[in-house]
Amino acid sequence: MHCPFCRHADSRVVDSRTSDDGASIRRRRQCPACNRRFTTIETASLSVVKRSGVTEPFSREKIVTGVRKACQGRPVNEDDLAVLAQKVEESLRAGGSAELDAYEIGLAILGPLRELDEVAYLRFASVYQAFDSLEDFESAINSLRAEREERAAASGDAAATDDEPTADVVPDRA
Numbered sequence: 001m002h003c004p005f006c007r008h009a010d011s012r013v014v015d016s017r018t019s020d021d022g023a024s025i026r027r028r029r030q031c032p033a034c035n036r037r038f039t040t041i042e043t044a045s046l047s048v049v050k051r052s053g054v055t056e057p058f059s060r061e062k063i064v065t066g067v068r069k070a071c072q073g074r075p076v077n078e079d080d081l082a083v084l085a086q087k088v089e090e091s092l093r094a095g096g097s098a099e100l101d102a103y104e105i106g107l108a109i110l111g112p113l114r115e116l117d118e119v120a121y122l123r124f125a126s127v128y129q130a131f132d133s134l135e136d137f138e139s140a141i142n143s144l145r146a147e148r149e150e151r152a153a154a155s156g157d158a159a160a161t162d163d164e165p166t167a168d169v170v171p172d173r174a
């Protein structure tokens, strides 16, 4: 890149450091013409293509704003929303695509939101997936219910196998 001091067309990297979270790299550069040094910061670009075709940088704040509406009246606080937005960004970055549309972002929100609050998830999904009938709600609720029962069955089994040996051991130790 151009030297910011003398506009020389080239520069030499003298040092590179990855940030602690691994999301950016700082490079110390030196201009071969004027010998002055400057720093550049490199991050992967993540942009959102809006329906109008306009591109804007991805923003966690916009994720929070979008999800907050679905969470009205639910036991979800600002920290929960911040964590959710972070998970969404991480999964989008892991997807490796530099340009995202509203559909992909909505899809990345559904999973973490379902873990956070099932009612908020249903509200969000009904808008995002354009539910237009009671049957759409019914099938979404049925799939939540089926997953919940599966989880309950799985943790029930685990508790049973954990409990059996301890029940015999505890009275002896006391």
Ligand SMILES: [Zn+2]
Residues within 6 Å of the ligand: 003, 004, 005, 006, 007, 008, 031, 032, 033, 034, 035, 036
């Ligand atoms: Zn220079």
